[in-house]
Amino acid sequence: MAKIVIIDDDPDILDASSLVLNSKGHEVITATNPEDGYQLVIDNSPDLIILDVMMNEPDDGFFLAQKFRRSKITVPILMYSSVSKTIGMSFGVNELVPVDDFVEKPISPSLLVEKVEHLLQLRKEK
Amino acid sequence: MVSLVPSWAIYNEEFWGAIKRRNSWFIKLRYGAVLMLFVFIVSSEYLLGIKFTNTQLVALSLINCIILVYNGILQWVRIYLKCDPFKFNPLHFSLVQMLLDLTALMLVVYFTGGIETPLFMLFVFHMIIGSLILPGTVIYTIAFSVVFVFYGIVFGEYHNLISHHAVTGLLQTPLYNNFKFSVAYSTIFGFVILMSVVLANKIANQLYRMEQELVESLEQLKAAEVEKQKYVMGVVHEIKTPLAALHSYLDLILQGFLGSVNEKVLNKLNRARTRSAEAIQLTNDVLSVSKLRLLDEIKKEEIKVRDILSSVIQKQRAIIERKKIKLHFKDNRKVKAKILGDRFLLEIAFSNLISNAFKYIDDEGVVEIILDEKGNGIQLEVCDNGIGIPEKDLEKIFNDFYRASNIRSKGYEGTGMGLSIIKHVIERHGGTVEVQSPARLASENKPGTSFLVFLPLES
Numbered sequence: 001m002a003k004i005v006i007i008d009d010d011p012d013i014l015d016a017s018s019l020v021l022n023s024k025g026h027e028v029i030t031a032t033n034p035e036d037g038y039q040l041v042i043d044n045s046p047d048l049i050i051l052d053v054m055m056n057e058p059d060d061g062f063f064l065a066q067k068f069r070r071s072k073i074t075v076p077i078l079m080y081s082s083v084s085k086t087i088g089m090s091f092g093v094n095e096l097v098p099v100d101d102f103v104e105k106p107i108s109p110s111l112l113v114e115k116v117e118h119l120l121q122l123r124k125e126k
Numbered sequence: 127m128v129s130l131v132p133s134w135a136i137y138n139e140e141f142w143g144a145i146k147r148r149n150s151w152f153i154k155l156r157y158g159a160v161l162m163l164f165v166f167i168v169s170s171e172y173l174l175g176i177k178f179t180n181t182q183l184v185a186l187s188l189i190n191c192i193i194l195v196y197n198g199i200l201q202w203v204r205i206y207l208k209c210d211p212f213k214f215n216p217l218h219f220s221l222v223q224m225l226l227d228l229t230a231l232m233l234v235v236y237f238t239g240g241i242e243t244p245l246f247m248l249f250v251f252h253m254i255i256g257s258l259i260l261p262g263t264v265i266y267t268i269a270f271s272v273v274f275v276f277y278g279i280v281f282g283e284y285h286n287l288i289s290h291h292a293v294t295g296l297l298q299t300p301l302y303n304n305f306k307f308s309v310a311y312s313t314i315f316g317f318v319i320l321m322s323v324v325l326a327n328k329i330a331n332q333l334y335r336m337e338q339e340l341v342e343s344l345e346q347l348k349a350a351e352v353e354k355q356k357y358v359m360g361v362v363h364e365i366k367t368p369l370a371a372l373h374s375y376l377d378l379i380l381q382g383f384l385g386s387v388n389e390k391v392l393n394k395l396n397r398a399r400t401r402s403a404e405a406i407q408l409t410n411d412v413l414s415v416s417k418l419r420l421l422d423e424i425k426k427e428e429i430k431v432r433d434i435l436s437s438v439i440q441k442q443r444a445i446i447e448r449k450k451i452k453l454h455f456k457d458n459r460k461v462k463a464k465i466l467g468d469r470f471l472l473e474i475a476f477s478n479l480i481s482n483a484f485k486y487i488d489d490e491g492v493v494e495i496i497l498d499e500k501g502n503g504i505q506l507e508v509c510d511n512g513i514g515i516p517e518k519d520l521e522k523i524f525n526d527f528y529r530a531s532n533i534r535s536k537g538y539e540g541t542g543m544g545l546s547i548i549k550h551v552i553e554r555h556g557g558t559v560e561v562q563s564p565a566r567l568a569s570e571n572k573p574g575t576s577f578l579v580f581l582p583l584e585s
Contacts, residue, residue, distance in 0.1 A: 012371035016378050023383050082366060105366075106373030106406060109381045 002120050003027045003044060007037030007064070008052035008080060013107070017050065020109040021116065034064045041073060048119055051099070052080040069098040076100040076119040080107065130217040130261060142209040145216045148259060149204060152223055156197045163190045163234070177294040185237040193230050221264065224256050228268065232275055239293045241280045241308050242301050246315060250322050257326035269323045273316040280312050355416040366409040373402045411543035414474060415526070415550065424554050425468040431504060432457050432497060434469065438477045442484055450490045457497045465504065465581055467555045475551035478544040479508050479577055486533060487512030492567055503557070503582040514573030515563040523561065524549045557581040
């Protein structure tokens with residue numbers, strides 16, 4: 001049982017991800033833009049943040065991830081990336097972007113569950 | 127320092143390159159001229175029955191030596207020149223060369239009889255070269271000076287103001303003291319010199335203008351291509367977003383997150399998933415290609431091709447085992463040289479190339495991957511005994527979205543972008559890709575395909 005905030009501008013991705021994570025017994029809170037997402041994280045202090053790259057937004061996912069880290073929010077961040085790998089921005093975790101892992105879109109439910117459980121496990125061990 | 131850069135010279139790099147090439151060409155040519163003058167001095171007595179006086183012999187030999195010496199110095203100075211329009215640059219260097227040459231030629235002309243020597247025609251050649259590289263005013267000044275100095279020599283000799291050095295044996299009767307001859311020849315000479323300069327200068331001007339227009343159009347084309355690729359990437363990304371959502375929903379259902387679904391529906395959903403995966407693969411491929419075309423420069427990392435190949439093969443283990451493919455990977459190189467290239471791009475290219483071999487092959491097929499040395503580079507051969515490529519498709523398979531007729535009819539899935547990506551990546555590395563089908567491993571009903579990739583060690 002963990003509290004997870006998902007921030008993505010695609011409501012269907014939010015719906016699908018929530019469905020998957022709910023079915024594993026997690027509580028999911030969603031936001032469709034970076035501002036709401038930031039507020040949600042501040043208000044709810046979740047155990048995990050899932051963040052889309054959101055290239056269309058002026059303050060994209062990378063920016064938001066930085067903002068969380070600057071606000072001393074150390075919750076693990078899982079990033080949904082859409083084109084990053086295919087266009088060669090194969091940055092390593094924590095190198096350029098302060099996130100803990102990536103999930104390439106389209107999201108495979110089983111992979112998502114696997115990565116989420118892994119990050120939550122790491123958080124517990126800390 | 128006077129800037130000698132002509133007003134029409136805008137494209138600096140190309141312009142300076144041309145000037146530098148010409149300078150080095152002049153220096154080589156001048157050695158030839160020295161040799162010719164030497165042969166002329168030595169052999170003309172035997173070949174043409176010409177007899178030089180001692181003064182002429184000494185003067186001509188001395189001039190030849192001086193030319194040889196200044197050419198040596200010029201050759202040495204040339205190396206240290208910088209293409210700065212406001213300092214002593216290759217253009218000033220050309221001017222210096224031209225002045226030295228004209229002086230030497232003027233002296234040779236004087237010591238071989240002034241108006242009587244055919245050598246004064248060589249001035250025309252100098253003037254044309256000068257017009258091609260020097261700005262109008264400079265070359266006009268030079269042309270007028272040449273004509274006036276020449277007139278000075280001709281009429282100085284006519285009036286016995288300076289001594290005449292006749293070439294004995296060349297003419298039956300002396301002509302330097304013939305007024306009509308001197309006037310006629312020197313007038314025409316002056317006219318030819320000035321006209322060559324005017325015409326050559328105009329032609330050079332027009333040529334450079336056309337070149338400029340070409341360069342401009344080329345740049346516009348490049349800019350348009352960049353815009354196009356950005357647009358394509360934008361559109362494809364927009365298409366990928368809903369596709370990704372669709373795909374995630376299908377996975378959600380298929381992986382049982384919404385409870386069980388009856389088998390008939392499940393089959394169709396699986397089919398839908400396959401097709402949407404295909405569409406996503408296509409968007410990824412298009413994005414990779416667009417990105418490649420937007421990249422002006424590729425990375426230059428030191429790469430061990432063998433390592434990339436091993437890792438690519440490792441990632442394909444599943445299909446190799448499933449299809450029981452007999453894979454032979456050989457590295458026949460004596461020296462395992464590294465190449466300079468972009469690891470990410472080469473990985474994409476090799477992965478496409480090798481997965482094609484595994485894909486378009488029957489179970490228990492044979493695939494050979496061979497690395498070898500070839501010229502100043504390495505050659506990678508990926509050869510299989512798979513379904514091959516029909517002859518009529520061979521020249522089109524590297525086109526975007528092109529899929530050979532036999533794979534379309536047999537229902538293999540694919541986007542038709544793989545080979546286009548491979549070709550693009552390899553060419554970006556200065557290499558080439560060739561295809562052969564039927565291939566070396568061909569047998570009955572299994573023509574097979576062989577891809578030969580050449581990558582230079584230094585691209």
